[in-house]
Amino acid sequence: MRRFRRFCYSITVLLDAPSEQVWTSQVAEFTGAQDTEGTGRDVVRKWQWAHWLAAILWVTAVLGAAQQPPEQKPQDIPDAPSATRPPQPFPPPTAPVQPEPENPPAAGDQASPNQPPKPSIKTVPEGAATPDGKNTRDELYTLTTRVNFVVVPVTVKDKNTGNVVDGLLPKDFSVYEDGVKQKLSYFTSDPFFLSAAVIFDLGLPDASVQKINQTFAALQGAFSQYDQVSLYTYSSTVSRLTDFTQVNQRLVQALNELKLDRGRNSGIPVTSGPLATGPVINGLPVGGGPVSVSTPPKESHVLNDAILRAALELAKQDRTRRKIIFVISDGRELGSTASYADTLKILLTNQISVYGVGTDTSSLPAYKQLSRLHLPRQGYDNLLPRYASATGGEVFPELSRPAIETAYTKAMDDARNQYTLGYQAKGTLATTCRDLEVRVDVPDLDVRARAGYCPLPPVREGPGVNP
Template sequence: MLRPNKTVPDDWPPITPASAGPSGGAKAGESLPPELSLTPRRPLRTSFMLVVPLALSLLASVNRLPASDQADGAAGQSAQSASPATQPGAQAAPHQAPPEKKDEFKINVDVSLVVLHATVLDRRGGRPVDDLGRDSFRVYEDGVPQKLSVFSHADIPVTMGIVIDDSGSMREKRPGVNAAALAFVKTSNVQDQAFVVNFNDVYYLDTPGDFASNLEDLKSALDKIDSRGGTALYDAVNAALDHLKLGNRDKKVLLVITDGEDNASRYTFEQLVGTAQKSSAAIYCIGLLGEEQPGGLFKMKGGEAKRAAKVLKQLAEFTGGQAYFPKTLDEVGSTCVHIAHDIRNQYTLAYYPSNTRKDGTFRTVRVEALGPDRHTRLLVRTRTGYYAPREASALASGQ
């Protein structure tokens, strides 16, 4: 099992041009070398091979929706299922998947279907809009309108990873951050799969098995605190994205919590973006980067904080997530609950691309939504694009 290389030049920049990265620096969209893996306390196999994103390998077979809404080869809007996030005192925790029920939302494998999970907000107050139908949405790929084949607004089970900074500067913050992360997982669907990655200049999978089986497993993983060293943020997120592939839920999510710039990774930011855009995962980031607060917990200032914030904002934007920058630890808890609510109240949209070429190119995606009055334009947050699959002949020829 290969382990991360801890030896990083002293002048290694936080956002490195691709040409300066390890192994020559892969550009966004290129396959990455199989050099990194999550290491003990629990080793994790990672491949970092070029794979077709899950979002391109799903079929419009939505069993949860009423039969009347499945006409025209697609699923209509179903009543949103009750989420533990909306129930007082809910304490549900992710666990290994029980047998699937007949009425569960399920999308089966089809490499040509593009699946998007979209958050819709009103433009004035930024409040979620949850009463839209299929006709409210327009999807464009490279500027060309696409026909929706799947539409749903339901609490879909999630494979999620919680990736938490455990560098020396996080020592005093970890108890509050851990409590916030537990608040996040307590809102989960009972069908969810979850794992925890703690990282400093190395990174670890700290859940027993590939995923936690109960809330105690998650709490134990979060409590494995060894706050020291640097911040290998890019490497840790890269490995967590790879581990998400082991999950079998249709929606993939990472929650990343950090208080600083990357200063210990072998991978560059550009390489990480390339990996993220090949994945269907939405990445939500919480940056503890504000000016120094009473108690001295948030100490980043000036250019350092701006650079770190830019990285988190871009990573979230590219993947359809969101970046948050709370000023106090108390705000971290409410932010995690807000993120959980966001994940539970998304629309699922899917289409077969009108561009059927399997050329491995990056395709931009844009989603527009109108309010129930069909005039009010709403804000839509989803991933900005995806990589088309390649024909086997193109892969063999190295194109």
């Protein structure tokens, strides 16, 4: 081993030696013999090449080890979504470990005078919640149960475009009862679910009735899956087709059956001649017998009766819903038992709004002017717009089928997305109807709200009467 180390040292010296005598002497020293034929020089050259080759291999190994990436610790990364196996849940996050204080303060220690005093924190009782200054739809019927609390739905539209205006605040509204400004204690713009009574006028001409029948698919689409709908028809009498139900197969079936109904014949009634009485000779029926007299049937349009019946049944529905009556008619009234004043009082008492689509003659541009002329035995043509104006609703005069379908969506959206104001009536509970007026402190806006309210009669307390 010692001789090998000396030999390596000699090789190093030989690489720098300039003469062959040094090479020969070093080889002779290692081998113990004299170099006479240049053998030492060949040995030195071979060891020189071996030295360089070893150096190159060593440098290559060092560089290769430096370029290898360091071994990475596997991470818990979830797999990509797969179509063949359900997604795996993410690993639960680990909570950071909080270091414990080395010297926790004793229970009786006093705070240092240099430390700022701790702020006082007020807590609410268990099970309560802190008020956030906002009202929700559910609070309307959970926080206020007094009978003299007045709720006023309001629709606000742009006068130029007719679009509903959003983003108004409570400070933008003012409510006046009999001319006296009231203090609002409730405000929300949350949408409400609907309980809607849809009334079809079968006293229209048959062409108008068949055109309306083709719009039933759009009528179904105007309601949401959470709304409740009931169907009615009227002409000379009122009929209820379905009770209040969601938009389901039962309602679709009722509308399909309604397509088979026909409207009235708009021609002149036949009261004489062979088509009315049969063949006659000299004014006498053939075969003898008395002369038959044909009189046209009495025409009726019991709009008041239809709205009253729908209102009475709407009053029994859940009060957390917005209650509306949607009438598809020309608005004529003739022959009802109920009066307009009595029907309107029921609507205002139960907070029911009337919307409608004016068809046939009521959709003409000059309808409002012609409806002021009351002809005997022709009914009143202006009752439907009067109902809508007094209850905060709206009538859309539309003539074409696409316009009628668009009116369905507008009416339901307006009724569902209203501002809801509430205030506590001052003094004792009113026994007569009160006038209401809603003002908005923003120019160029159209404000629609019911013109008043009629309180329910007070509940009598006594034996056998629930308070």
